[in-house]
Amino acid sequence: MKTEWPLWEVFIRGQHGLNHRHVGSLHAPDAEMAIKNARDVYTRRNEGVSIWVVEAAHISASSPSDKGPLYEPSESKVYRHPTFFDIPDEAGHM
Amino acid sequence: MTDRDALFEYLLRLGDNTLVLGHRVSEWCGHAPVLEEDIALANTALDLIGQTQMWLGLAGDVEGEGRSADDFAMLRDVWDFRNLLLVEQPNGDFGQTMMRQCLFDAFHFDLLSGLAGSTDDRIAAIAAKALKEVTYHVDRSSETVIGLGDGTEESHRRMQAALDLLWPYVGEMFMPDAVDTALHEAGIAPDLPALRASFDTRIDEILRQATLVRPDNAYAHSGGKTGVRHSEHLGHLLTQMQWLQRAYPGAAW
Numbered sequence: 001m002k003t004e005w006p007l008w009e010v011f012i013r014g015q016h017g018l019n020h021r022h023v024g025s026l027h028a029p030d031a032e033m034a035i036k037n038a039r040d041v042y043t044r045r046n047e048g049v050s051i052w053v054v055e056a057a058h059i060s061a062s063s064p065s066d067k068g069p070l071y072e073p074s075e076s077k078v079y080r081h082p083t084f085f086d087i088p089d090e091a092g093h094m
Numbered sequence: 095m096t097d098r099d100a101l102f103e104y105l106l107r108l109g110d111n112t113l114v115l116g117h118r119v120s121e122w123c124g125h126a127p128v129l130e131e132d133i134a135l136a137n138t139a140l141d142l143i144g145q146t147q148m149w150l151g152l153a154g155d156v157e158g159e160g161r162s163a164d165d166f167a168m169l170r171d172v173w174d175f176r177n178l179l180l181v182e183q184p185n186g187d188f189g190q191t192m193m194r195q196c197l198f199d200a201f202h203f204d205l206l207s208g209l210a211g212s213t214d215d216r217i218a219a220i221a222a223k224a225l226k227e228v229t230y231h232v233d234r235s236s237e238t239v240i241g242l243g244d245g246t247e248e249s250h251r252r253m254q255a256a257l258d259l260l261w262p263y264v265g266e267m268f269m270p271d272a273v274d275t276a277l278h279e280a281g282i283a284p285d286l287p288a289l290r291a292s293f294d295t296r297i298d299e300i301l302r303q304a305t306l307v308r309p310d311n312a313y314a315h316s317g318g319k320t321g322v323r324h325s326e327h328l329g330h331l332l333t334q335m336q337w338l339q340r341a342y343p344g345a346a347w
Contacts, residue, residue: 005128026130029241036234040134 006055008034010042013050020052031055100276101214102156103176104283106166107273107319109149110177113167114328115198116142117335118185127188134234138195141227148220168339172329179318180263182328186256189242189249193256196239196300199232201267204292208284217282236300243304254306265314268293 005027011020023042028034034053042048062070074080095103120139126132150163180198185191206228209221242249270278270286277283301308317323338345 027128028130033237033241036237037130037134039230040137041130044133044137 005029006057008038008053009056009059010034010038011052011054012038012042012048014048016049020050023047025056028053095272095276097276097280098156100273101282102153103273104277105149105153105156106176107178109146109153109163109166110175111181111198111202112142112149113146114175114177114331115181115195116140116146117331118181118183119191119195121185122188122191131188135191138231138234141224141231145220145224145227148223152216152220164339168336172324172332173321175324175328175332176319176321177328178263178266179315179325180260180267182318182325182331183260183263184327186259187252189252190256190259192235192238192242193253194260195231196235197260197264197297198267199228199235200293200296200300201264201289202228203232204289205284208289212283213281236296239300239306240304243301243306250305253304257301257306258309261309261311262313262315265312266316266318269314269316271320 013020028037116139122135150166154161206221206225212218243253268290
């Protein structure tokens, strides 16, 4: 029998209008307790207005060993950055 | 007994309940079975100590002799304390702590809901603030009792044993005396026997989901909130809680 609680990843939204951000992880027996534990572990100092939790096992991640083929090709493609346009002053900050 | 004496006595009861339970729960700090529960228990303890500051602070104002919340907490002896017997009972194992918490939280929630409508504005304001914290406490403790009661064979056995052990301390919470009656008649505090029905409904549902059996023993220990007969455990708790102020009077930091 497995005696460890599953691992959950915790995402907190700091203010209305901002995105949820990954803040850390914790153990809990189920989703409801994971939210409660996240409340107690990660929002003690007024950090959040909304909590998401997801069981870590349900997250699919890219493999670090694929770093080369996945990310290096974009390093040489500066033309993908929209830095070659003259922005009219009237447009302001973009 | 004057109205002021009754109010003072009542505020000591409120503040001593949260003080003694807050200290008990804080004893878990660094010892809880998992990190997440350790932090959650410390949060609960701090909520209760915060409520204590408000209740005992107001008690000092009502008494009018210049005593502060710290004076009440650190410089009184066992017979001056007015907390329920339930909250001074030892932590036992984690299950016993959570069962004690759940029984108190269920009572505390209904009590504070009543006090939030008090005719005394100061009491209503403190109760409204505390109620938000206690809404979370009862949510958490009842879910833990359900999870452990309806858990493994061992956790079920431990939770039933905790319930059987603590049940005789439930009755005192709802037994009114002259102080409770006077405060109720003045519109300051809710009617204790009337709270019992709501408590029973909530606890019966929790126990049903937790697959635990409510003891049919109606016997109730008493003497905590009147200060007449505390259990031996309170004295031991106070020696730990108060030793610094006793050894170094007036120490501050």
